[in-house]
């Protein structure tokens with residue numbers, strides 16, 4: 001795609017705010033917002049949108065006679081970048097509809113029909129809490145705490161009311177089966193752990209402010225403008241950096257996303273799951289053209305070539321040898337299996353000359369800012385996708401320097417607000433979250449080497465069994481039990497079976513598709529009925545915020561705050577003191593406020609914040625360059641890898657490759673390697689029957705599955721499967737036609753959107769729609785009706801972007 005004019009870009013930005021220049025120094029924003037236009041009888045309270053989009057935008061909630069009348073965004077008298085509004089997106093602005101939704105849970109309920117039938121009966125709080133305590137205690141007595149699975153999710157992303165609070169309750173009760181590998185990052189965490197030393201380095205990328213020092217920004221599968229749309233989000237930071245600085249932007253994605261649309265200089269369409277092949281072809285070009293930073297590789301890395309391979313490992317197992325398919329030291333002549341641009345072109349769908357040109361541009365850039373999106377990690381070979389992507393800045397020696405990034409996500413500007421302490425979980429056994437259903441069916445026989453079980457006793461082969469099944473699920477703020485897990489119908493069948501999981505508790509605001517499978521449901525208050533202090537959340541962009549929430553309405557119906565619910569359960573299970581420490585909710589909130597003030601010296605007193613709502617600071621810790629400390633002094637700042645260096649070749653993975661029991665086709669490798677996968681582009685078994693690849697993405701109309709039940713958002717953001725005109729023509733389809741998207745796992749029904757904004761042979765559907773089955777067809781259009789439960793090789797994570805399907809008129 002051709003470079004677009006700056007004017008066109010400005011037009012595409014639409015309502016973007018005035019830009020004062022991102023080079024301005026960070027400024028404390030102790031700005032008191034203007035007096036809001038409160039009409040007679042109205043009150044205004046600050047609150048926040050606490051879903052898991054990565055931001056926690058402030059909202060102003062107007063109410064009259066105890067009823068919310070309207071929601072407005074935050075605004076200030078001045079709105080210049082670095083001192084700008086943190087405006088809520090369309091989702092946050094629809095919060096009133098969420099509070100008053102017909103699906104709102106009103107009373108405690110118990111199941112009266114078969115599990116999953118959705119038949120419930122209203123009961124008293126006493127009966128509900130007594131039942132919860134009795135059932136959990138009974139299961140603990142019979143099977144142990146390790147048989148309780150903590151399914152707490154991110155439907156509420158607070159600091160006091162949070163995952164931590166539910167973990168605290170369960171830990172006070174004696175613990176629960178531990179879990180690792182969240183659905184956003186499971187494969188990324190492992191890629192980062194084995195390359196950079198800890199799972200979190202992959203989330204500690206450079207702040208977007210570093211783009212001001214960059215001449216080339218490369219996004220691979222990164223799309224903040226549709227996910228993180230807040231006024232302080234990454235999408236807004238990127239727009240402002242782009243507008244102010246003269247860097248080139250290249251976006252690689254199968255879809256022409258809203259992050260691109262006129263802001264990019266080049267869009268390169270790529271087949272889903274083939275990114276590692278592209279990265280290897282770039283490596284080939286740099287190695288054969290002498291563009292790699294040999295001095296950097298020698299000093300900071302393990303395994304690029306013979307100079308840094310671990311002792312006892314042959315040159316033929318080095319990265320350079322692998323890319324060139326040549327095991328002779330010093331020889332650059334490529335073998336038959338060299339990872340050439342021509343080879344990668346056939347896999348990725350990117351023309352050979354485009355790959356060569358991309359390699360040239362990246363190598364010529366003075367400071368390339370390379371950012372890998374999380375979509376790369378949610379593939380069948382997600383771990384190697386990410387590791388292969390990390391190789392780009394590593395090979396060029398472009399990390400730890402101004403204007404560069406290590407490929408990781410940015411934690412942005414961050415004002416610290418503590419969470420309630422979780423306490424220690426006495427249970428040490430741990431499974432990958434994505435394998436929870438396997439643990440319901442036959443957890444006893446899950447093992448370390450086959451299923452990635454952790455925290456169990458090991459035998460002489462380094463193996464061990466989990467030795468327990470999941471017998472109770474505590475499903476708090478979560479829709480992951482069914483809707484957000486893969487292969488919905490299969491999940492339903494397992495969960496329905498009461499001889500397997502014997503008790504399911506849901507605590508939530510809304511009757512979600514997962515909640516319908518509960519035995520007891522307890523109604524929690526919504527954020528707009530709560531007081532809380534929150535910060536900007538985990539992916540905020542460069543502006544840190546603290547928001548003091550309060551409420552002008554009483555808890556609706558019989559809903560109760562999670563702290564109350566936890567306390568009542570703890571009381572019945574004999575651990576009230578351990579959970580509450582004798583403190584009321586208000587005492588906890590005041591204590592946490594004081595801790596936040598200590599961490600943010602500019603944070604005003606609570607009384608001031610209750611009126612002011614938001615405290616902001618642009619780049620509270622200054623502009624951050626990923627891995628700068630390591631670059632500056634690799635001895636003093638050794639990484640947490642065994643070698644203390646960046647591990648291109650991982651001896652730990654070499655060991656796992658030899659010892660782990662993998663399914664046919666799965667690969668764990670010491671080097672990052674492109675791997676053809678099941679249901680991938682090269683899968684000849686499914687290709688004939690299901691010729692289209694289907695990937696999923698975050699839509700503007702939901703955050704995961706939150707907000708799906710808001711009719712306004714369903715009207716504004718069309719749920720439709722994207723299809724290229726050439727594929728549509730072959731199937732005689734046009735935009736708006738109702739189609740069936742299907743594979744061996746199921747069929748979903750949705751409209752089709754015919755658009756050249758997606759590459760040929762690839763389709764895409766926004767994730768998070770709520771399943772609604774009629775005659776075996778999911779008319780709710782949930783992509784998880786057709787995704788697979790097969791875990792990825794290393795992290796045992798979710799491969800929900802790897803799918804092959806066919807699409808026909810419904």
Ligand code: SF4
Pocket residue numbers: 049050051053054055056057087088089090091092093227228229230233703
């Ligand atoms: S969904 Fe995210 S960006 Fe939108 S208002 Fe809520 S927190 Fe902000």
